[in-house]
Amino acid sequence: MSTHAEAIEHGHGPEAAHEALAHHFDNMEQQREAGALGMWVFIAQEVMFFGGLFLAYLVYRMQYPRAFMAASNHLDWKIGTFNTAVLIASSLTMALAVWATQVGRSRKVQVGFMAATVLLGLVFLGVKAFEYHDKYVDGLIPIAGWFNPHDPIPAGVTTGQYQMFFWLYFAMTGLHALHMIIGVGIIAPIMWMAWRGRFSPEYHGPVENFGLYWHFVDIIWIFLFPLLYLLGAHFKGGH
Amino acid sequence: MSTQTTPEARAQEWRGRFPTVNYLNADYGIKSWLLTKDHKRIGILYLISVTFFFAIGGAYAAAIRLELLTPLGDLMQSHTYNKVFTHHGIMMVFFFLIPSIPTTLGNFLVPMMIGAKDLAFPRINLLSWYIYMVGGALTFAALLFGGVDTGWTFYVPYSTNFSNTYVTLAGLGIFINGFSSILTGLNFIVTVHTMRAPGMTWFRLPLFIWSHYATSLVMILGTPVIAITILLLALERVAHVGIFDPALGGDPVLFQHMFWFYSHPAVYIMVLPGMGVISEIVATHTRKPIFGYSFVAFSSLAIAVFGFLVWGHHLFVSSQSVYAGMIFSLISFVVAIPSAVKVFNWTATMYKGSLSYDTPMLYAYAFIGLFTIGGMTGLFLAALGLDIHVHDTYFVVAHFHYVMVGGQVLAFLGGLHNWWPKMTGRMYPEGWARFAALVIFVGFNLTFFPQFLLGYMGMPRRYHAYPPGEPMWQVLHVMSTGGASILGIGLLIPGVYFIWSMRYGRFAPANPWPATGLEWRTPSPPPTENFAVTPVVTWEAYEYRPVEEMEVVGPGAPDAPAGGQHPANRGVETEEQP
Ligand code: HEM
Ligand SMILES: [Cu+2]
Numbered sequence: 001m002s003t004h005a006e007a008i009e010h011g012h013g014p015e016a017a018h019e020a021l022a023h024h025f026d027n028m029e030q031q032r033e034a035g036a037l038g039m040w041v042f043i044a045q046e047v048m049f050f051g052g053l054f055l056a057y058l059v060y061r062m063q064y065p066r067a068f069m070a071a072s073n074h075l076d077w078k079i080g081t082f083n084t085a086v087l088i089a090s091s092l093t094m095a096l097a098v099w100a101t102q103v104g105r106s107r108k109v110q111v112g113f114m115a116a117t118v119l120l121g122l123v124f125l126g127v128k129a130f131e132y133h134d135k136y137v138d139g140l141i142p143i144a145g146w147f148n149p150h151d152p153i154p155a156g157v158t159t160g161q162y163q164m165f166f167w168l169y170f171a172m173t174g175l176h177a178l179h180m181i182i183g184v185g186i187i188a189p190i191m192w193m194a195w196r197g198r199f200s201p202e203y204h205g206p207v208e209n210f211g212l213y214w215h216f217v218d219i220i221w222i223f224l225f226p227l228l229y230l231l232g233a234h235f236k237g238g239h
Numbered sequence: 240m241s242t243q244t245t246p247e248a249r250a251q252e253w254r255g256r257f258p259t260v261n262y263l264n265a266d267y268g269i270k271s272w273l274l275t276k277d278h279k280r281i282g283i284l285y286l287i288s289v290t291f292f293f294a295i296g297g298a299y300a301a302a303i304r305l306e307l308l309t310p311l312g313d314l315m316q317s318h319t320y321n322k323v324f325t326h327h328g329i330m331m332v333f334f335f336l337i338p339s340i341p342t343t344l345g346n347f348l349v350p351m352m353i354g355a356k357d358l359a360f361p362r363i364n365l366l367s368w369y370i371y372m373v374g375g376a377l378t379f380a381a382l383l384f385g386g387v388d389t390g391w392t393f394y395v396p397y398s399t400n401f402s403n404t405y406v407t408l409a410g411l412g413i414f415i416n417g418f419s420s421i422l423t424g425l426n427f428i429v430t431v432h433t434m435r436a437p438g439m440t441w442f443r444l445p446l447f448i449w450s451h452y453a454t455s456l457v458m459i460l461g462t463p464v465i466a467i468t469i470l471l472l473a474l475e476r477v478a479h480v481g482i483f484d485p486a487l488g489g490d491p492v493l494f495q496h497m498f499w500f501y502s503h504p505a506v507y508i509m510v511l512p513g514m515g516v517i518s519e520i521v522a523t524h525t526r527k528p529i530f531g532y533s534f535v536a537f538s539s540l541a542i543a544v545f546g547f548l549v550w551g552h553h554l555f556v557s558s559q560s561v562y563a564g565m566i567f568s569l570i571s572f573v574v575a576i577p578s579a580v581k582v583f584n585w586t587a588t589m590y591k592g593s594l595s596y597d598t599p600m601l602y603a604y605a606f607i608g609l610f611t612i613g614g615m616t617g618l619f620l621a622a623l624g625l626d627i628h629v630h631d632t633y634f635v636v637a638h639f640h641y642v643m644v645g646g647q648v649l650a651f652l653g654g655l656h657n658w659w660p661k662m663t664g665r666m667y668p669e670g671w672a673r674f675a676a677l678v679i680f681v682g683f684n685l686t687f688f689p690q691f692l693l694g695y696m697g698m699p700r701r702y703h704a705y706p707p708g709e710p711m712w713q714v715l716h717v718m719s720t721g722g723a724s725i726l727g728i729g730l731l732i733p734g735v736y737f738i739w740s741m742r743y744g745r746f747a748p749a750n751p752w753p754a755t756g757l758e759w760r761t762p763s764p765p766p767t768e769n770f771a772v773t774p775v776v777t778w779e780a781y782e783y784r785p786v787e788e789m790e791v792v793g794p795g796a797p798d799a800p801a802g803g804q805h806p807a808n809r810g811v812e813t814e815e816q817p
Contacts (some may be wrong), residue, residue: 024357024434024768034359034433041425045463052467052497056482059493144479144487160487167480171471 020203032205039209043216046179050220053172057227060164067161070154072231074140075169076131080229083127084221090120091218098211101194101204110194110207114187117214121180128177135166142167169228176224179217186210257664258746261764276361277767282347283662284368289335289343290734292375296330299323301727304686304720310713312704320703321388322404328391329382333413334375336647337505340512341423341458342371344654345451347662349427351758352445354436354776356768359429367422374416381408390701392502395483395494399475407476410469417466420508424458427451436757438776445756445780446522446535450515453539457504457511457546465501468494495557499550507546509643510610511539513650514581517603520657521585523754524600525592526789528781531584538577545574555626564623571621578614582607593786597752598672602653605680609645613638616691631701634694640687649679652733659737660747664764667740671732678729685722689715753789755782 018028025031061068097113099105135141139148142163153162190206193199199207250267257264262279272280302323306314315323346364350357358364381387387409389398398406431444431452472494474480481487483494522529529535551559551567559567585607594600616638620626629635659667693715698705705712750759755778761770 022361024355024359024361026773030433034429037432038360038425038429041428041459045421045425045459048460049463049467052464052471055497056471056493059490060488063490064488142478142480144481158488160481160489163481164488167474167478167482171474171480 018202020198028202032208035205035209036212039212043212046216050172050175053168053175054223057168057172060161060168061227064157064161064164066154067157068165069231070157071162071165071169072228074135074138074151075229076134077229079127079131080225083124084225086120086124086127087218087221090117090124091215093117093120094211094214098204098208101199101207102201104201107194107197107199110199111191114191114194114207118184118187118191121184125177125180128173132170135170140166142170172224172228176217176220179220183210183214183217186213256742257764259762260766261664261762262767263664263764265767274365276357276365278346278350278358278361278364279662279765279769281361281364281368282343282345285338285342285346285371288368288372288375289339292330292334293339295379296327296335297727297730299327299330300723303327304723306703307705307716308720310705310707310709310716315703317703318388321390321701322386324701325387325390326382329378329387329409329413331643332391332505332509333416334371334378336509336643337420338371338423339509339647339651340516340654341427341451341454341508342367342419344516344651344658345423345427345454345512348658348758349430349448349451350434351761351765351769352448352756353431353434353439354757354770354774355430355434356770356773358426359434360426363422364426367419367426370422371416371419374412374414374419376412377415378409378412381405381412384408392498393469393472393494394498395472395475395491396485399472399479399483407473410473414466414469414473417462417469420458420462424455424462427455428459436774436776439757440776442533442536443776443778443780444536445515446518446529446532446539447515449536450511450518450539453543454508454511454515456540456543457508460547461501461504461508464497465505468497468501471497492554492557492559495554496550499553500547503550503553504543504546506639506642507542510646511542513606513647513654514539516650516654516657517585517606518581519754519756520599520603520653521588522781522783523657523752524595524597524603525589526783526785527588527592528779528783529584530587530590531580532780534580535584538580541577542574545570545577549574549621552621552626555623556630568621568623572618575614575618575621578610582611582614596673597656598667598669598676599653599657601673601676601680602649602656605676605683606646606649606653609641609649609683613641613643613645616641629694631699632694633690633698633700636700637687637690637694640690644687645683649683652676652679655733655737657752658758659740660751661758661763661765663741663744664747665740665744666747666751667733667744668736671736675729675732675736678725678732682722682724682726682729686719686726687722689718689722693719755780 021028021031025034093113093116097110097117100110100113139146139150141147147159147163147166149159149162153159187210190210193206246268253267254260254264262277266275272284275281275284302315303320306312306320306323312320346358382405384405387402387404387406389402389404389406393406393410431448435444471482475483475489479487482489483491485491518529518535549567549571551563552571555564555568585603616634620629620635620638656667656672659665693712694700696709696712698712705716707713747763749762751763753759757770757774757776758765760774
């Protein structure tokens with residue numbers, strides 16, 4: 001029964017169906033469209049997921065502006081800027097990887113760009129880990145009983161309000177970092193497929209969709225960076 | 240069967256029970272089910288699982304009703320009672336009602352109704368079932384280990400600072416389960432956009448598809464918010480970061496805002512699919528096109544959009560500003576309009592239609608009446624002043640059971656009857672089914688109508704005892720418990736005859752009602768890829784002909800062969816003429 005259907009569905013053109021075409025799609029175009037739309041819908045979902053944290057940030061930032069500015073000074077904007085640059089560069093290499101598969105560059109070029117993306121992602125994560133460690137040293141881990149800032153807290157700001165900033169910092173950057181780690185996990189098999197020469201101008205959906213995901217994760221950071229790092233810049237030295 | 244024992248022979252026997260090769264007998268064995276990527280089989284897996292969780296939720300409901308039979312808290316301690324109503328709510332809302340129609344009928348029908356071979360992402364579809372099972376297992380484990388006592392709403396600070404029950408584990412299960420909803424919604428949206436058969440334009444889509452599309456939007460945009468909310472709750476509970484704790488500068492009302500930002504839209508996840516089912520049933524069983532198709536279609540989208548703007552009506556007494564309360568109240572009244580549009584359009588469709596009394600239609604009648612009561616009392620609650628009186632009373636309990644049980648559960652049952660012939664290839668016994676529908680209707684009203692009165696008189700929800708000095712209260716509670724017993728029996732009957740029919744029911748023709756949808760233009764049960772030939776759609780949705788005309792020229796929908804051959808008697812082989 002299904003072979004009959006297949007014969008009618010895929011057999012009409014002179015060329016045989018592409019090997020990557022799943023049985024329930026009519027053609028590659030439909031399959032590509034479905035994949036891309038699926039990723040966009042997923043991203044919409046992600047926006048709402050992060051949205052909860054952005055809402056919490058907004059609420060407490062409005063309530064405790066002084067505490068947030070003072071606490072923000074504990075973050076090093078130079079390191080943050082460096083990491084922002086690293087992440088934007090990784091977006092560029094990812095875009096180039098997509099381009100390489102779209103125009104059918106050799107698999108070495110494809111894998112090369114993807115490897116560069118992974119590398120930059122790992123640099124970002126390494127720097128992040130270093131920053132987290134710094135917070136630990138300064139007693140800024142926002143868990144009840146652990147939170148014990150070594151530097152004095154400015155007048156008029158309670159420890160609780162101060163801690164509020166740091167758990168938001170950890171929750172937001174932590175969730176972001178988790179997305180990057182997952183991203184690295186997803187790109188690994190895609191690189192393997194690229195190495196095996198699976199991608200071509202006709203079929204490169206996985207690379208393209210992963211690219212969308214990666215750019216989305218970058219954009220989240222573009223919002224996190226000013227909200228968390230640059231908040232207290234003009235109050236520098238105020239504490 | 241008794242002498243045949245090899246798997247091969249059993250497979251042979253299994254195949255012999257169907258007249259055609261179809262999705263049920265194309266493959267054999269437990270593995271072929273657990274690893275299936277066929278949307279129809281996944282729908283069946285979900286059907287079994289949601290029924291399981293429904294039964295568990297039902298058992299807790301029975302315990303609640305038993306306790307309330309008498310004024311004194313004599314059956315269980317208050318602490319146990321807290322757990323019982325919490326377990327009831329969690330099981331019913333997160334593991335039954337939210338997945339109920341979309342994952343079973345939706346999974347089964349969405350691709351078939353639009354003329355596709357499967358959902359866009361079959362593997363993700365299967366994954367969603369596994370995620371659902373893992374989430375369900377974790378939450379169920381939390382209940383078995385000792386339970387949760389926070390209510391299904393998990394309000395802080397009780398849930399974070401005081402309750403010493405398994406809040407985190409149950410929350411984890413619900414968190415995980417959320418992703419199954421998200422994946423289902425994602426799959427539906429992409430499928431409806433990209434997989435429609437040639438000629439199946441947006442305005443030829445069955446209204447079932449529109450309502451599932453709207454549901455999917457809510458699933459995609461709402462579920463992640465509850466996910467992050469539960470994550471924060473767990474963070475607060477485990478690490479005590481202070482987000483919801485006033486002692487550390489946090490705000491407990493923020494939790495309520497975030498919770499209801501999802502959970503109000505979620506009540507539409509719990510009713511929109513049912514509305515889609517009712518639209519199909521009403522058109523089919525009155526043999527008329529739906530009155531005002533595009534109004535009904537867009538009202539689904541309107542509900543999905545406005546549903547996101549009314550969450551504050553749950554916070555009228557939670558220190559929300561009066562002005563916010565007024566605006567939320569106003570928008571809550573607005574959101575009732577699209578629901579009313581549907582009710583009016585169904586009624587107008589029935590007007591001068593050939594009304595049938597087949598079981599699916601009985602459920603549709605019940606739905607329309609009960610949903611109207613549920614929706615109208617929603618407006619009572621959305622009225623600022625009145626809500627202060629009835630908030631957290633049985634009035635609210637009655638309200639949401641009218642929409643959730645009188646609405647979604649009855650629509651689910653109606654839909655199961657309507658598409659049972661398609662899903663299993665067998666007819667259910669009509670007489671028993673009508674009887675059960677009647678029992679359920681009576682039982683339901685007897686259970687929940689007295690609760691409106693109780694609530695109005697001041698009976699609070701979530702209490703396991705009430706003053707013996709109020710004679711009316713016990714009378715009403717006894718009525719409610721009696722009704723619940725009838726409802727319980729009524730729900731068991733379909734359970735029995737559905738299973739019976741899978742073996743002994745009459746073979747179903749391809750199109751028993753007969754209906755115009757694409758899902759009826761393929762054998763019952765359908766083959767694995769649904770259609771032998773991808774259908775080409777050249778007609779509008781619901782081109783029904785009245786019965787008299789149908790007897791002469793066929794049931795409607797242009798490609799049905801004209802001339803006296805009644806489709807119900809037609810052999811399955813002739814169904815595939817393009
Ligand atoms: C016609 C539109 C509706 C309106 C205006 C409305 C209004 C309300 C209001 C104001 C409340 C809060 C009452 C209180 O706690 O004091 C409420 C509670 C509730 N409603 Fe509705 N409702 C509507 C439809 C629905 C539907 C369709 C469902 C479900 C399918 C539903 C399910 C619920 C539930 C579960 C609660 C109780 C939540 C809790 O546990 O506190 N409602 N409704
Ligand atoms: Cu609501």
